[in-house]
Amino acid sequence: xxxxxxxxxxxxxxxxxxxxxxxxxxxxxxxxxxxxxxxxxxxxxxxxxxxxxxxxxxxxxxxxxxxxxxxxxxxxxxxxxxxxxxxxxxxxxxxxxxxxxxxxxxxxxxxxxxxxxxxxxxxxxxxxxxxxxxxxxxxxxxxxxxxxxxxxxxxxxxxxxxxxxxxxxxxxxxxxxxxxxxxxxxxxxxxxxxxxxxxxxxxxxxxxxxxxxxxxxxxxxxxxxxxxxxxxxxxxxxxxxxxxxxxxxxxxxxxxxxxxxxxxxxxxxxxxxxxxxxxxxxxxx
Numbered sequence: 001x002x003x004x005x006x007x008x009x010x011x012x013x014x015x016x017x018x019x020x021x022x023x024x025x026x027x028x029x030x031x032x033x034x035x036x037x038x039x040x041x042x043x044x045x046x047x048x049x050x051x052x053x054x055x056x057x058x059x060x061x062x063x064x065x066x067x068x069x070x071x072x073x074x075x076x077x078x079x080x081x082x083x084x085x086x087x088x089x090x091x092x093x094x095x096x097x098x099x100x101x102x103x104x105x106x107x108x109x110x111x112x113x114x115x116x117x118x119x120x121x122x123x124x125x126x127x128x129x130x131x132x133x134x135x136x137x138x139x140x141x142x143x144x145x146x147x148x149x150x151x152x153x154x155x156x157x158x159x160x161x162x163x164x165x166x167x168x169x170x171x172x173x174x175x176x177x178x179x180x181x182x183x184x185x186x187x188x189x190x191x192x193x194x195x196x197x198x199x200x201x202x203x204x205x206x207x208x209x210x211x212x213x214x215x216x217x218x219x220x221x222x223x224x225x226x227x228x229x230x231x232x233x234x235x236x237x238x239x240x241x242x243x244x245x246x247x248x249x250x251x252x253x254x255x256x257x258x259x260x261x262x263x264x265x266x267x268x269x270x271x272x273x274x275x276x277x278x279x280x281x282x283x284x285x
Contacts, residue, residue: 018115020123022067022078023163028130029071031186035137040065041097047129050120058109062097063117064126066109069096078118082111127190131179132211135188138181143216150268153241155182155218158206158225160199177202179210182220188212200224204233215239223247 036043044061051060069092070084085108093106101107118126140154156179163174177199178190191206193199203225207214218241219234226244234242248254 017119017122018078021118021121021126022071022076022081024123024126024130025064025067025071026076028134028187029068031134031184032068032130033072035134035186040068043068043130043133046133047121047126050125051117057099058113059097060117063109063114065096066093066098067114067118078115082114085109085114086111124192128209128211131188131190134186135210135212138184138186138188140181140188140212140214140217142213153216153218154214155220156180156188156214157182157185158203158219158221160193160224175199177206179206200227203230207233207238217241218243221245223249226250226253 032040032043041061044064047060047064049056049060066085066088067081069088070081073084075081075084088108090106093108098106098108140156143153158177158179160175160177163176172195175193176190177193178187180187189206189210191202191209193202203221207219215238217238219238220243221230223245226246231242231244234240246254246257
């Protein structure tokens with residue numbers, strides 16, 4: 001299963017909606033730039049603007065594009081991002097669609113405007129919109145049936161990760177449940193796990209909010225999600241497939257699987273990977 005990387009590089013507390021939303025951009029900026037080919041405005045064109053239309057001077061896509069460009073330039077805190085935007089080159093401001101003043105020169109959005117916009121969007125809203133765009137770029141979608149023979153199906157990994165170097169308003173390290181593509185590990189959806197719950201109850205809500213059809217795709221997950229409800233949801237509601245891990249803490253299920261006649265099962269796929277220390281690992285099937 002492809003590992004998920006969800007990072008926040010600030011060591012300050014992250015109590016505000018602004019900082020939480022910026023953390024999403026920090027984690028996604030490089031991937032957004034890569035998959036968009038640099039067309040950041042396209043990334044954010046479909047994001048719904050939460051502001052009242054009256055008095056809007058800068059498009060939402062422009063503001064988010066400038067924030068992402070600032071992150072790509074090394075800014076990781078909101079104050080650094082707004083300072084970078086104010087000092088941005090006029091040609092860059094024009095390329096990202098900033099409005100022109102009475103003198104014909106492009107004007108950057110005011111820092112208060114940037115802070116207000118990211119606060120209104122919030123981390124979850126921005127993560128949902130960006131995830132939907134990345135999912136479309138990743139080529140995830142329904143698999144046509146029937147297939148002529150064995151094929152590699154699109155795969156999505158579901159895993160939970162602590163947000164490194166971040167501290168929430170309650171003093172806890174934020175914990176996210178995320179869905180990501182195999183291979184490039186592009187995060188296409190994520191949810192914040194509350195302090196009074198765990199990632200298992202958030203599994204189905206996370207996948208229900210995927211903004212793409214996943215019929216025929218394969219979902220992979222760790223042993224914590226090897227439960228009947230998840231299996232039924234994936235196969236019956238999403239019309240997809242799953243690969244689940246069974247460990248000995250689920251003694252009954254493990255024993256039933258272990259008692260099967262594995263020696264007579266034909267090997268249909270063979271892979272090898274280096275074991276710890278660089279030695280060649282045993283083949284798996």
